[in-house]
Amino acid sequence: MSGPLRGLLALALLAGLPWLLPGDFYVNLASQVLIYALFAIGLNLLVGYGGLTSLGHAAYFGVSAYACAWLTTQAGLGPAAAAAGALALGTATAGVFGVLALRASGLGFLMITLALGQIVWGMAYRWVALTGGDNGIRLADRPVVLGLDATTPIGFYYLAAGVFAIAFYTIRRTALSPFGACLRGSRDQPRRMAALGHNVWLLRWLAFVMSGFWGSAAGLLYLYYHKFVSPQVLALQQSAEGLLMVILGGASTLTGPVVGAVVITLVKNLASSYVDRWYALLGVIFIVAVVFMPRGMVPGVAGLWARRRAPQS
Amino acid sequence: MIPALEVTNLAKRFGGLPATRDVSLRVMPGERRLIIGPNGAGKTTLFNLITGELTADAGSVRLFGAELLRLSPPARAHLGLARTYQILTLFPRETLLHNVVLALLGLRRDRWDAWGTLARRSELREAARLALDRVGLGGSAARLVAETSYGERRRLELAMALSQHPRVLMLDEPLAGLSQEERHAIRDLLDTIPRDVTIVMIEHDMDVALEFAERITLLHYGEVIVEGTRAEVTSDPRTREVYLGH
Numbered sequence: 001m002s003g004p005l006r007g008l009l010a011l012a013l014l015a016g017l018p019w020l021l022p023g024d025f026y027v028n029l030a031s032q033v034l035i036y037a038l039f040a041i042g043l044n045l046l047v048g049y050g051g052l053t054s055l056g057h058a059a060y061f062g063v064s065a066y067a068c069a070w071l072t073t074q075a076g077l078g079p080a081a082a083a084a085g086a087l088a089l090g091t092a093t094a095g096v097f098g099v100l101a102l103r104a105s106g107l108g109f110l111m112i113t114l115a116l117g118q119i120v121w122g123m124a125y126r127w128v129a130l131t132g133g134d135n136g137i138r139l140a141d142r143p144v145v146l147g148l149d150a151t152t153p154i155g156f157y158y159l160a161a162g163v164f165a166i167a168f169y170t171i172r173r174t175a176l177s178p179f180g181a182c183l184r185g186s187r188d189q190p191r192r193m194a195a196l197g198h199n200v201w202l203l204r205w206l207a208f209v210m211s212g213f214w215g216s217a218a219g220l221l222y223l224y225y226h227k228f229v230s231p232q233v234l235a236l237q238q239s240a241e242g243l244l245m246v247i248l249g250g251a252s253t254l255t256g257p258v259v260g261a262v263v264i265t266l267v268k269n270l271a272s273s274y275v276d277r278w279y280a281l282l283g284v285i286f287i288v289a290v291v292f293m294p295r296g297m298v299p300g301v302a303g304l305w306a307r308r309r310a311p312q313s
Numbered sequence: 314m315i316p317a318l319e320v321t322n323l324a325k326r327f328g329g330l331p332a333t334r335d336v337s338l339r340v341m342p343g344e345r346r347l348i349i350g351p352n353g354a355g356k357t358t359l360f361n362l363i364t365g366e367l368t369a370d371a372g373s374v375r376l377f378g379a380e381l382l383r384l385s386p387p388a389r390a391h392l393g394l395a396r397t398y399q400i401l402t403l404f405p406r407e408t409l410l411h412n413v414v415l416a417l418l419g420l421r422r423d424r425w426d427a428w429g430t431l432a433r434r435s436e437l438r439e440a441a442r443l444a445l446d447r448v449g450l451g452g453s454a455a456r457l458v459a460e461t462s463y464g465e466r467r468r469l470e471l472a473m474a475l476s477q478h479p480r481v482l483m484l485d486e487p488l489a490g491l492s493q494e495e496r497h498a499i500r501d502l503l504d505t506i507p508r509d510v511t512i513v514m515i516e517h518d519m520d521v522a523l524e525f526a527e528r529i530t531l532l533h534y535g536e537v538i539v540e541g542t543r544a545e546v547t548s549d550p551r552t553r554e555v556y557l558g559h
Contacts, residue, residue: 176432177428178423178427179424179426179427180427180431181414181418181431182424185415188405188407192398192404195387195390196387196420197390197391198419198424210427
């Protein structure tokens, strides 16, 4: 199947999905999957293509959600201005954190992003005057975006699907662009890239900021969906789950993080109503995937498929 | 005439260990310079100081008169400095063509383009193919580096550096690990490089390297011991003592 055809098919599936689902519960579940898939494909730019494992990605997700909630309820801004302000603040946070974290790579980078993420979490928790502390901030209602009424489950689903489709297309273009090739090069052979004339630091920082931007967009959708934000969105668990989605599905593939987000969100929401220890189930899935498909589910299944077809041809 | 590469009083210590001691050398435009010395003499360290992968403690490195010492490795590459590595430093999961494309992108502004499709840049692919043709790898452009032989990888190192049309080309043991036949093939290849490229080469294979170079610098314990023409250096008793071993 050619690229454009596959894209159209995926779009049709995305548009038709609410009509295939039995009720609002499942439409809402699909919306949640899309929010986390958006978060994961953004994180993948950094983890998969840049080779930089971040454990603080919830920071941009959370900063943007808090910023939008605060700008709407406290500063009295309209939905468009609040959303723009939230995206700008979330992305700017990524810009500053990127400068700090990119002093290192590998484990050092991971630890700095973790520490920065925890600082933001601590602020949300303790700076009660600004964030409401544990009580969080409540939003009166979801906005109407470009005539699309996001207050209904279907309306919100189409908002999330639209944002996700734009993000996926943009990230796909980035991955196939000269910039994407250079970013992957800086992951595999940073020394060589520098000797060839590439500014490795700037490549990584730009990937960090792009990744933070899409994380902020996901945070915005999260706020609209729940109409509520609390320090929980900034918790380490949020960052770790995002990273798990990327690795489980297949880092540095386009669809891997989406598959990871689907699996983890479904396990979290569906299995938790049947199994108390659903985290244990997630753990088992993760171990099985790592043992049998170390590069993730998407490359793993593609490999199995190729091997099954090979003897016939 | 301004030297292509002028190193003056260059020094580098690793902790208490001096790796480069007060090294000075002048390589004129178009020259072929060979750098020899026993293992641990500081040859690769000198290369890393010149390309900026290591920061010198003191001294000066000038490329056609321009001071390089405060510049980053990519900035030095943009001034016309290219190198190959003794320990192969390639992109093993990519095709040979893509390796050269990354080298070409290094000096192009459109490397920052995050929207256009790289695969559609036919002029880049064309230029990369020409560079591969030049080292005899034109037929292997679509193969992955991981599937090629060691000799082919050595050639790819050379193709990547040459594709950038450098003014000064630094070759770190381009013949290391190759068979006698492959060595002569690389040697013939080096002969085809035009004289507007100045070449500085580290090499242990005396048979091939001595014929190639016009001037030779002998390093020992991070210092320049002897420098001169081929005849001067090979007949110098200090060369025999530290390097030829008799």
